[in-house]
Each structure stands twice: as C-alpha cells, then as structure tokens.
Amino acid sequence: MRICSVVGARPQFIKAAMVSRALMEAGIEEVLIHTGQHYDANLNRIFFEELGLPEPQVHLGVGSGTHAEQTGLMMIRLEAALRGMHPAPDWVLVYGDTNSTLAGALVAAKLQLPLAHVEAGLRSFNRRMPEEINRVVTDHLAQLLFAPTPTAVENLRREGITRGVHLTGDVMQEAVRCYAAVARRRVPLTMLTFHDPGGYYLATVHRAENTDDPVRLQGIFEGLGRLDLPVILPLHPRTRKCLDSGLRVPPNVELRDPVGYLAMLTLVQHARAVLTDSGGLQKEAVWLGVPCITLREETEWVETLEGGWNQLAGADPERIVAAVNRRPEQPPSFAWEQAASRRIAELLRASR
Numbered sequence: 001m002r003i004c005s006v007v008g009a010r011p012q013f014i015k016a017a018m019v020s021r022a023l024m025e026a027g028i029e030e031v032l033i034h035t036g037q038h039y040d041a042n043l044n045r046i047f048f049e050e051l052g053l054p055e056p057q058v059h060l061g062v063g064s065g066t067h068a069e070q071t072g073l074m075m076i077r078l079e080a081a082l083r084g085m086h087p088a089p090d091w092v093l094v095y096g097d098t099n100s101t102l103a104g105a106l107v108a109a110k111l112q113l114p115l116a117h118v119e120a121g122l123r124s125f126n127r128r129m130p131e132e133i134n135r136v137v138t139d140h141l142a143q144l145l146f147a148p149t150p151t152a153v154e155n156l157r158r159e160g161i162t163r164g165v166h167l168t169g170d171v172m173q174e175a176v177r178c179y180a181a182v183a184r185r186r187v188p189l190t191m192l193t194f195h196d197p198g199g200y201y202l203a204t205v206h207r208a209e210n211t212d213d214p215v216r217l218q219g220i221f222e223g224l225g226r227l228d229l230p231v232i233l234p235l236h237p238r239t240r241k242c243l244d245s246g247l248r249v250p251p252n253v254e255l256r257d258p259v260g261y262l263a264m265l266t267l268v269q270h271a272r273a274v275l276t277d278s279g280g281l282q283k284e285a286v287w288l289g290v291p292c293i294t295l296r297e298e299t300e301w302v303e304t305l306e307g308g309w310n311q312l313a314g315a316d317p318e319r320i321v322a323a324v325n326r327r328p329e330q331p332p333s334f335a336w337e338q339a340a341s342r343r344i345a346e347l348l349r350a351s352r
C-alpha cells in the first residue's frame, strides 16, 4: 500500500510528521511531496529536523506568488509527478487549508486518484478567507475526511457530506502532547529570552485579512503596545513586508524571526497570554493552559472559546486590552489526544 502526502507550509509539516510516523509504524509506504510553498529555513527545514519528518522524495520548488500563480504552478508540477508514479498511489493525502492543500485536492480529483483530507470540516463561514475556499473545495472532493472535532463532523453534515467522514481527533494536539516537555528540556526559556516565565506576552500575526489591511494591522500593533508587559512577536515574512510600508511598532513589541516548533512550544508554555491570528497557535495555547486572545472576528476552533480560554478580539486595540485583562476562572477541560494519527493510518489501510 502506498500513500502520497502533499505538504508545503509550516503547519502541514507538523501535522504530517505525526501521520508520517504512524504510517511507518503501520508498515505503509509513504511518498512525501513538498510543493515548495514555504522555503525559508525557519519556516521549513527546521520543522523537518526537529520533528524527524523524512526528506521529501519529490520537491516541486514552486515558491511564492499570487493565489493563481502559486496554485496553478503547483497543479502543473504535481500532475506530472503523480502521473509519473508507478504504481499509482492508493491515496493522495492532503492537510489543512493552504494553497498546497487545494492544489493536491484538485490534481488528485482530476487524475481520479482517491483523496483523503486531514483536518476536514473546519469552517470559519467567512469566504473572504482564502483558507475557507481551500477547505470547502477540498472537503467536497475528498473520499476520506478526517475530522478533528465533533463540530467539524457537524459542519460537513450540514453541507451534505456524511460518507467517508471519520472523527479521528486532532493530530496537532497529539504533537503538543508529544513535544511540550521535550521543548522545555531542549530549548529552555533562558535560551530564548531574558524575560521571566509569565513576564511576557507571545504574539503572532500573519493572516491575509490582517496583513493586507493597514488599518487592522496598525490596530493590532496599537493593542499590543498598550499591554503591561513586553510582547515577543516572531514575525512571519508576510507581515515583515508590512514594516516597509510604514507599520508603527510600539517599543514593548520585540520583533524576531520565525522560530522552530520546539522554541514556539517553550515560548507558549511560559507566556502570560498568547495573542494570535494563527489557527494552530490558538489551540496550542489553550491546551497548554495559557489564555489566548484571537486577533480575528471568528474562529474555526470554537471549542477553544469555552470557559473564556480563547477570546475573539479582532483588530481593535480596546477589545484586545480588555480581553487580556479578563482571565479564565476554571482550568480548560479536555482529554489529551493520543491516537489520532494511528486512527488515520488504520482508516487509510482499511479503506483501500
């Protein structure tokens, strides 16, 4: 049995690392295809090294571009790679909601190769987000849909998708469970900052809806500037480009290059709170018992809002400050995921 996994962006390397390991343990052959969407060492290489993800057998080298340029070039190169694969893969496996996901889904569907989607059923119900378009299309093309949460299963049902849907649990949670302590040991806080545990906020901003709107982006930075502690902000290259167009960075905001997964887990665990527009980071903060303020108007991960552990603050400085000052009372309640990736491997095998 042979699975062909298509990855390309930072969060996909984390998810694929967990599934890849489970496939190997199940004795299933995997061919890893990297689209080249993320190529800087700290968005790419470091995740392969830290998480032991095998070298991609095929690298499409696509890089950056407009949505059509990037997705189109991925499709052209991926089609050639999949057509040249003998025997053809039993499943093409795609992850999440990036342009690499969409390209993988469209090419597999047109080549009539069975398509499986990890992190199926997530919805923001905001079609202005490129990710929402990517997810909806991918879910409607996939034959196997691995939903991380019951909400995701319900979202699919409401769109008429019930066949091939499996509630597997969240592979990102499995990764946090696996690496949280490893991170504290291998990359302790003292290697990353002079700040004490609890003596800083951690922030990330990279969503197009924030970076492509100067008013929203400045609002977020103004909110960060009004906080009572330093803010460590590992900056995505998309956001770094905004510095050239006049973005004002308050003095308590410490910009740095993106960090690896282990450094990030350490920074999260010791932060007073996390402020972010990232999907993955919202969940990681809550799972690690650190309050999260989401710099968006909605979230796909509605479970994180329970008990006030995650709060939606948009890009408004006043809402951001008010959210930071509200602390959740009860500890977050959830059971740690242990077997999502194993379930996915078993379902792929059983559905051949």
Ligand code: UD1
Pocket: 009, 010, 011, 037, 038, 039, 040, 043, 064, 065, 097, 098, 099, 100, 130, 131, 206, 237, 238
């Ligand atoms: C992509 C995903 C987003 C995901 C994010 C994870 C899409 C539509 N978006 O956004 O859902 O949350 O990845 O981090 O797929 N760049 C570099 N170096 C790199 C990669 C990108 O400098 O290695 C710069 C380029 O200027 C590029 C910009 O960042 O134009 C945006 O990159 P892109 O891959 O288009 O989207 P992301 O913002 O990374």
Ligand code: UDP
Pocket: 010, 011, 014, 204, 206, 234, 235, 257, 258, 259, 260, 261, 262, 264, 265, 277, 278, 279, 280, 281, 284
């Ligand atoms: N992350 C990281 N280093 C960083 C920023 C994020 O390792 O500098 C990790 C983060 O902990 C999470 C994942 O990358 O596991 C989330 O990716 P990102 O925010 O880029 O994408 P999203 O989840 O929003 O699609």
